[in-house]
Amino acid sequence: MALIVQKFGGTSVGTVERIEQVAEKVKKFREAGDDIVVVVSAMSGETNRLIGLAKQIMDQPILRELDVMVSTGEQVTIALLSMALMKRGVPAVSYTGNQVRILTDSAHTKARILSIDDANIRADLKAGRVVVVAGFQGVDEHGNITTLGRGGSDTTGVALAAALKADECQIYTDVDGVYTTDPRVVPQARRLDKITFEEMLEMASLGSKVLQIRSVEFAGKYNVPLRVLHSFQEGPGTLITLDEEESMEQPIISGIAFNRDEAKLTIRGVPDTPGVAFKILGPISAANFEVDMIVQNVSHDNTTDFTFTVHRNDYQGALEILKQTAANIGAREASGDTNIAKVSIVGVGMRSHAGVASRMFEALAKESINIQMISTSEIKVSVVIEEKYLELAVRALHTAFELDAPARQGE
Numbered sequence: 001m002a003l004i005v006q007k008f009g010g011t012s013v014g015t016v017e018r019i020e021q022v023a024e025k026v027k028k029f030r031e032a033g034d035d036i037v038v039v040v041s042a043m044s045g046e047t048n049r050l051i052g053l054a055k056q057i058m059d060q061p062i063l064r065e066l067d068v069m070v071s072t073g074e075q076v077t078i079a080l081l082s083m084a085l086m087k088r089g090v091p092a093v094s095y096t097g098n099q100v101r102i103l104t105d106s107a108h109t110k111a112r113i114l115s116i117d118d119a120n121i122r123a124d125l126k127a128g129r130v131v132v133v134a135g136f137q138g139v140d141e142h143g144n145i146t147t148l149g150r151g152g153s154d155t156t157g158v159a160l161a162a163a164l165k166a167d168e169c170q171i172y173t174d175v176d177g178v179y180t181t182d183p184r185v186v187p188q189a190r191r192l193d194k195i196t197f198e199e200m201l202e203m204a205s206l207g208s209k210v211l212q213i214r215s216v217e218f219a220g221k222y223n224v225p226l227r228v229l230h231s232f233q234e235g236p237g238t239l240i241t242l243d244e245e246e247s248m249e250q251p252i253i254s255g256i257a258f259n260r261d262e263a264k265l266t267i268r269g270v271p272d273t274p275g276v277a278f279k280i281l282g283p284i285s286a287a288n289f290e291v292d293m294i295v296q297n298v299s300h301d302n303t304t305d306f307t308f309t310v311h312r313n314d315y316q317g318a319l320e321i322l323k324q325t326a327a328n329i330g331a332r333e334a335s336g337d338t339n340i341a342k343v344s345i346v347g348v349g350m351r352s353h354a355g356v357a358s359r360m361f362e363a364l365a366k367e368s369i370n371i372q373m374i375s376t377s378e379i380k381v382s383v384v385i386e387e388k389y390l391e392l393a394v395r396a397l398h399t400a401f402e403l404d405a406p407a408r409q410g411e
């Protein structure tokens with residue numbers, strides 16, 4: 001008999017009919033003798049709807065209250081799923097994050113899980129109940145409701161699996177596994193049987209939202225067997241694994257990630273003296289804006305240009321600071337651009353292959369796509385390009401690195 005944590009995402013519980021379908025599925029597992037803890041998201045669109053309501057009251061909602069409100073989305077689905085199970089004769093009980101006691105820090109809207117009290121859950125499992133837990137939420141030491149950031153139900157699932165030492169954490173969603181790239185953008189994308197934690201972590205942090213980054217961090221840290229599966233179609237899904245063993249046949253690139261969430265800022269004609277990077281980026285990080293890619297040009301006439309990217313939400317704030325800095329340090333001008341996108345190729349196979357970056361640049365050049373910024377690490381290469389070329393770039397790279405699925409007959 002196994003203990004399995006199953007997480008169902010927003011579209012999988014998006015209607016009452018779907019919730020009934022999920023209940024049927026959980027019932028089958030239960031009948032096979034497994035102990036089941038289910039984590040659910042809010043019905044799809046609900047979290048956005050709630051955030052929209054708050055924004056009608058104030059542009060920058062008070063975060064504590066925002067958490068009180070958005071956590072209701074998941075509270076609805078746990079109750080509905082528990083009822084659907086009990087209607088089928090499956091004993092079940094629902095818990096909010098607070099009721100389990102998923103203790104988090106107090107960083108509203110992006111809280112981190114500190115500990116989980118598993119006593120209630122274990123007692124219920126022992127009594128033969130399916131335990132249904134609200135994803136995405138917890139409680140801080142003062143009793144305030146917190147939430148874990150968008151996509152946070154994945155992290156609830158993995159953290160519960162780690163606390164309960166579950167045999168597997170199954171993430172059920174609207175695709176049948178992790179693909180070489182978002183299958184909604186590249187129809188030729190292929191499902192991967194396996195992907196390493198390290199690669200999945202890069203894919204998630206570079207924009208593939210199929211798993212929340214923190215859920216992958218947790219799974220890697222506590223070695224939780226993690227699988228991504230389709231909620232309503234049979235199939236093996238994708239296993240996220242520690243081992244890199246089958247590297248003999250490993251492709252150089254495992255996947256392509258992309259994101260449209262960044263914006264670029266440039267300061268030109270900066271007097272090139274020691275400490276210049278600190279003078280420019282110090283005020284940006286003091287304002288709590290996270291900087292991603294950074295490029296400083298070779299200096300010319302003792303002045304240099306400096307470009308970096310921030311999250312698009314932080315663009316206006318960062319630009320104002322940069323203009324102020326430009327005035328303070330005697331730079332010529334500060335400007336910015338939000339029409340950019342970042343495309344990244346990811347793969348542990350890169351470690352043993354030279355020339356991966358140039359193959360990427362060649363593929364982009366063939367499509368006449370100009371590269372604005374580049375950054376590399378051991379298992380990834382990222383480029384910033386003009387946003388309108390994003391889909392073209394992803395498709396071109398998918399083909400260039402031989403990731404395309406073979407065309408099916410008749411296609």
Ligand code: ADP
Binds near residue numbers: 012173183184210211
């Ligand atoms: P859920 O509501 O179940 O949590 P999400 O929308 O958060 O689902 O995540 C699933 C979506 O992630 C898919 O519908 C797909 O469009 C997107 N996605 C992005 N990159 C990938 C990838 N590499 N493999 C699979 N899905 C991906």
Ligand code: ASP
Binds near residue numbers: 009010041136150153
């Ligand atoms: N409902 C939350 C969101 O939409 C959490 C989740 O679905 O994982 O971000």
Ligand code: MG
Binds near residue numbers: 151154209210211
């Ligand atoms: Mg999700």
